[in-house]
Amino acid sequence: MNQRSSVEERRKQWNFMMTDDGWIWRLIQPDGTEQTSRAFKTLKECTEDAAEHGYVVWKPEAERRRNT
Numbered sequence: 865m866n867q868r869s870s871v872e873e874r875r876k877q878w879n880f881m882m883t884d885d886g887w888i889w890r891l892i893q894p895d896g897t898e899q900t901s902r903a904f905k906t907l908k909e910c911t912e913d914a915a916e917h918g919y920v921v922w923k924p925e926a927e928r929r930r931n932t
Contacts, residue, residue, distance in 0.1 A: 880910060
């Protein structure tokens with residue numbers, strides 16, 4: 865028996881897509897509900913809006929690895 869099949873998914877799934885109208889984000893919640901943004905002119909604007917809706921943006925200065 866596969867243990868993974870009995871584990872409930874708790875992660876949100878974020879997708880960023882270019883459409884004819886511009887960049888949009890789509891969020892799929894663990895329960896299967898979806899939310900989609902309006903269109904933005906740039907990917908930067910789109911990701912900033914997604915961050916306001918819970919998307920976690922990893923900043924380079926927060927990187928744990930050292931450059932050697």
